[in-house]
Amino acid sequence: MLRFPTLKEFDLLGHFRPSRRAMENGDTEDYSHSAIEQKWRERWEERGTNSYTRDELGAAEQPYYNLMMFPYPSAEGLHVGNIYAFTGADVHGRFRRMTGENVFEPIGFDAFGIHSENFALKQGVHPMDLIPSNIRNFTRQLRRIGGMFDWTHSVDTTDPSYYRWTQWIFLQLFKAGLAERREGPVNWCPSCKTVLANEQVIAGRCERCETPVEQRRIAQWFFRITEYAERLLDNLDWLDWSDSTRKAQQNWIGRSEGGELCFPVLPAGTSEGAIPASEVLEGLMIKVFTTRPDTVFGATYIVLAPEHPLVEKVTDPEHRNEVDEYRKRAARKDLVARKVESKEKSGVFTGALALNPATGNPIPIWIADYVLMEYGTGAIMAVPGHDQRDFDFAHAFGLPVVRVVAGPGDDAATPLDEAYESDGVMVNSGEFDGLDVVDAKRGIVDKLAEQQLAEPRVNFRLHDWCISRQRYWGPPIPIIHCERCGPVAVPEDQLPVVLPRVANFKPDDSGVSPLARDEEWYRTRCPTCDDPARRETDVSDTFLDSGWYFLRYPSSDFGDRPFDAEITRAWLPVETYIGGNEHAVLHLMYSRFLTMALHDLGHLDFEEPFTKFRAHGLIIRDGAKMSKSRGNVIVPDPIIEEYGADTFRLYLMFLGPFEVGGDYRDEGIQGPYGFLHRLWDTALSATDAPADPEVEGKLHRTIEQLTQQLGELQYNTAVAAMMEYLNVLRTGGRKAARAEVEPLVVMVAPFCPHIAEELWERLGHEGSVFEGAHWPAWDENKAREDQIQIAVQVNGRLRATIAVVREASRDTVEEIARRDDNVARHLDGAQISRVVYVPEKLVNFVL
RNA sequence: GCCGGGGUGGCGGAACGGUAGACGCAGGGGGCUUAAAACCCCCAGGGCUUAGGCCCAUGUGGGUUCGACUCCCACCCCCGGCACCA
Structure with missing residues (x-):
């Protein structure tokens, strides 16, 4: 083999000076990484070392699916975080392969979404031109780092041959009733007349024109993931996942047990005084969810979310202006600000009263934005004595505070200067006085249930998954809207609904999705009745693209089905999935949901996609997170x-433990x-x-x-x-x-x-x-060592280490230990009360 | 505020409740060399000591234990995520 001089063999004047080692030792040339790496990249490529044919995939005896989270192909190229994650996964895959397993290690590109769209807008390039060039660059870099990727089974979510099946999945869920159209809130910029993602809202203002962002409700498609909440939660018990990821999922699902309680609305003009609940049962009813039904005797007012549908009905004429005003103000906040802004409680009285079903007392109905429409029933019973948020609100508006739980040393009259949220004994609660709160919870729900005023209820924090995006760079949602038939599925044999190349995909002040401006594209006929109809012009969320890509990899060469049954049975579920904890909730939850739904619909014979998941850590540099503004990004x-x-x-x-990260x-x-x-x-x-x-x-x-x-x-x-x-x-x-x-x-x-x-x-x-x-x-x-080192301690302090043969008996070891000069000195004249002996480790003389 | 992860030499980091600082970087000394690089050997937490050795030391304060970086309690600080979840 020819030997090329390395750079270091040229001195400052450029004269060639071979290294001493190379001169002395004819057979030892210098390590030249670039030549070697190029040579092997080419060999692997030529020999197909890392790729499987369809037959090989089908015939694998010990299939091991080694998956890593596929990257988003940005224009900047692969960053160190990607390389770190992929290398860690690749090391594992290569190791498994060397122990005899058939390791399948695919990689692909998650290339739809807002980032490409925005970048394309800024650069004036069309995403359909930008993405292929980004992918080429990523591919070059990915090959360069020596991953064991099977390039014959790659996927690109923006390729119609891929998103055809993304649309197919939407249709399966739609047909199963798991996709439904209903109103959902969006951030709305009234100046740009466009919908904004949460990250495009900076401090309540549009990132482009700085106009304050409003909240609007528009019709959107939702996947009913909440139907699966209980199963998604329960399966976490047996999944071999990083603890941190499992906990994140548990919290995200947020199961809480409690009761749904009914508060009858009193007819307008009803005067104060106790009224039996049965008399007003026919009227309006406010349902609240609570985890503390035991405190219902302390519920001194009701709060509805400003968007709550009953607000319209209960508000009396006298308070209407104020209420309308408040609702408008609440709507003027964007989705994030509504939740983030000051903890100062605000709200207004509706003028209406409801009946506390436990006490029979009328209590006022308020609206306030600290109650969220998305959670529970959008209404709460406020128990200021035992919930700090309610306590703060009651103080701000002079509402009564009643103690119904007495902690240790308290009685019914002990005043409250903050909410008491711990356990205790019931007080001021009629027949339930004296009960422990745990028992009262059940008792009160049972009692009210007899009068149809309550039922036990489990509630989840998890929301349904909104998959509609009023944008351009995504797969069109395969639905046709017909006046006569309503939303109709695009027939499967007409998939994919191809995203048209439109020159102007920029959101403009028409206020509609970019595709809704392409009349030629959206005008069509109803597949059912053949009337003129209109295509759905929203595209779907990128999390839908990435929610099933692992099913596609092994079957990526099948043009007529999303995933082949036999190949899928052999290779899935994924054995090991490695990725970042930034996707601990959304991506992983959605993938699990889609897998579960496809399982229930008979398309898959497993319901959890990732048997083992490990979250890798973060690479920082010089003690700080890498960022452009810090200028510490590693290229x-x-x-x-x-x-x-x-x-x-x-x-x-x-650098550091893979699951923790390290400082570069x-x-x-x-x-x-x-x-x-x-x-x-x-x-x-x-x-x-x-x-x-x-x-x-x-x-x-x-x-x-x-x-x-x-x-x-x-x-x-x-x-x-x-x-x-x-x-x-x-x-x-x-x-x-x-x-x-x-x-x-x-x-x-x-x-x-x-x-x-x-x-x-x-x-x-x-x-x-x-x-x-x-x-x-x-x-x-x-592997076993014959000579071992034993630590010798006196009173737990190291005084010597001695070398003994492995087989040495306890007596021998003690004997040798005592003979050591330093040990002997510390033992001198003292009474040994006890000798701790840990075989092959240490002897400790306790005085 | 809540959830998760951390806090150990000059630095990155090691340590099933059992010899704290493996391995590596940077540093110092020596060897080889005309010289440098590479390579090899040695030193290296702090303090005290003539030496043998002794004391202190894993964010802080307590506790459990023959023995604690490790387990328990309280607190401080840093990083990441979530945001009034009834």
Whole structure:
């Protein structure tokens, strides 16, 4: 092989000066990462090392689906966070492959959505031109980092051959009654006359024109994910997922138990005084959800959300102006501000009264924006004595506060200067006085249930999934609106509904979706009655694209079905899914929901898509999050150029625990870089001598540790173990034996596939180190050390360490320990009350 | 405010309740070299000590234990996420 001089062999004047090692040692050339990496990339490509044909996929004996979250192909290119995540997943996949499993590791592109659309608008490029070029660049970079990606099974969510099936999934849900059209709130910029995403609203104002953003309700498509809330929650118990992710999902679903209670509205003009609930049962009824039905005797007023439909009906003429005014003000806030703004309580009285079903007393009905229409019933019973928010409100508006729970040391008359939210004993609650709150909860609901005024109820924080987007860059929702037939599904054989190339996709002041301006496109005929009809002009949410992509990968070469039944049975559910916790709730929840729904509809025979999920950590730089404004963003290309992909990968994995993240320091890469140079040198100068038994012991302990840790994504300590082992191989300038270094080459392979392939070849092997189960096995007997170190403590303080043979008995160890000078001195003349002995670890003399 | 993750040398980070600081970076000393790079060897938390060694030290304060970075309680700080969830 030709040897090209490295840059370092030229001195300052440009004269060629071969390195000493190269001169002395004819067979040891320098490690040239760029040549090696290019060579192996080409070989893998030519030989199809990482790709499966359809037959191979069908015939795999030990299928292992190794999935990572596919990237959004931005114009900036791959960033370090992507590379970190993909490398961590790739190391795991390569490791599994080397133990003999058939690992399928696909990658694709999540390329629809608001970011592309906005970027395209800013640059004046059409997304249909922008995205392909971004994808080309991403593909180049992804190949460069040496991932084991099967490029024959890639997906691009913006390709009609992909979104055809995204639309198909919408139709399956639509037909099953899981997709429905109803009103939902959106952020509305009255100046741009357009809908804004939450992130386009900055401090309550439109990010473009700074006009205050309003809230509007428009008809949109929703997936009824809440139907699945209980199952989505229950399955979390057995999924092998990162704890943090599971908890995030649990909180997001937010199950709470309580009761739905009815508060009859009193007819206008009813005077004060106790009235039996039965007398007003026929009238209007306000339903509230509460987790504290035990406190109903303390409910001194009712609050409706400003948007609550009953507000219109209950408000009396005298208060109408004020109420209308308040409702307008609430609507003027955008979706985020409504929730974020000051904690100051605001609200107005409607003039109406309702009956507390427990006490029979009339209580006022207010409206206030601290009550949310989206949660529960959009109305609450306010118990200022035992809920701090209600307490604050009552104080602001001079409403009565009643104590109905007495904590330790309290009685019915103990005044409240803040809400008492803990447990206790019922007071001021009629027949329930004296009961524990836990018992009263059930008792009160049962009692009111007899009069049809309550029922037990489980409520979820989870909302239905709004999938409508009044934008351009997404798959059209495959529905046709017909005056006579209503919304009709586009027949499946007419999919995909192709997104037309429209020159002007910019939201404009017409206030309608970009597609609604393309008359030629949306005019069509009703598939049912053939009347003139109109296509749905909203596109769907990108989370729908990414909600099923893992089903598509193995079947990406099937043009006539979204996923092949047989292939899917063989490869799914996904064995290991690795991704960021920023998608802990939405993406993962939606994927689970779609899988569950498709399962129930008979399309899949499993209901959870990801058996194991691991969230990776975040890479920061110099102690701070990377951001353009800080100017501390790592640009990967030049680093790979200088050090090679193998070194970069190794460094990223060495930085810190994969599931936590790490702090990227530019100088730190020198460690892994030097390690690979030394490995190169050691492998190429290996001798044929037999392995040294002591080195062999270390080797087997290293294999054991690596095998265990690569399965658990504990990469940083695994890399450290390999470094330690290489240090042993080279200590004192010794030459390693081939049998000592070859297993190390194999263990490095998941991290640094290119150099490992090259060394594997140079050590005399044909074919790829990734073909065949080359992962080394360890031998317990060889791994065990004969001489071990025992810590000797006196009163728990270390006084010596002694070396003994592994088999040494407790008596022997104690004896040797006592004879140590320093130990003897600390024991001198003292009475030993106890000796703690931990086999193979330590002896502790307690005085 | 709530949820999650953290706080260990100059720095990144290691440590099934059992020798705190593995591995690496940066640093210092030495070897090889005309020189440099590379490579090899050695030193390196702080304080005290002539040495042998001793004391202090894992955000703070308590506790459990023969023994605590690790477990429990209270608190402080940093990072990420969520936002009045009835």
